[in-house]
Amino acid sequence: MLLVHCPYCEEERPELEFAGAGEAHIARPANMADISDEEFEKFFFIRENQKGIVFERWRHIHGCGRFFNAVRNSVSDKFIKTYKAGEKKPKLTKAEIASVLPPAKGTPANEPIHTAPTTTGKGDAK
Amino acid sequence: MDNAMRINPLDERMFGGNGVSLAPVGPRERISLRADEKTAKALGKALGVDLPFKPGSAVSKGGKTALWIGPDEWLLIGPDNGSISTTLSQTGKQVFSIADISHRNTAVTITGPNSTAVLNSGCPRDLSLAAFPVKSCSRTVFGKAEVVLWRIRKEEFHLECWRSFSDYVWKYLADAARSA
């Protein structure tokens, strides 16, 4: 099971205790009533949805109940770090980014689960 | 009869065998407390139980227990006589919030050498003594239910769950215990 480090509980806890809460570091406009529809759309709906390094909000909903932030690689699912809500977006080192890279292309773990069926005509059925 | 009778949802249930015993915990006063650190210290003095600040730890004294649930949240459990809420409501000008959840929750005691195996049938936490020592507590999950787990002794656990989930939690525990 995926283990997630909660910065408030100060330990690694099972994934089942957590809920994801979308992209982190999105500032809510202070002048909400004044902004245009386009600006509101950008704030409310538009997300980076990066493949690779993502900054996310998580909530330790079945634990301490706190929201916190996490940086992870969305392909390998490996976390670089988690930190308390309100803390600055951390600058990542090259070594940190390299440490969560998915397996190199061509290794089975990096292949999509569904591939086009190969019909060799024999040896498929067991 | 003037008053409706309050029924404990797990009354009459018992399980023993395979190195584990299950027993319902009788009525308790339960208070969910939210307070900042300074206030929590003062409230602990008033209660006679120092509220724990170490994540995941429980402190018991004089029949009352304070369980750390979150950075500003505690679950207080004591005898079913309202003494915790009475004490807290007489603490003057402090700002904090208490919710009486005495009847929202119920609890099961799990004892015996196989208690961790039975709990791990539904709880994904590492319950080894190194990771979850005596006097540890935590909100976590058991099967599909949210619970608060508290290790009273090496082989004795107190499992709090919502009253409406208690039948599910009990049957899950008993089923796991039968095959432990």
Ligand SMILES: [Zn+2]
């Ligand atoms: Zn936590």
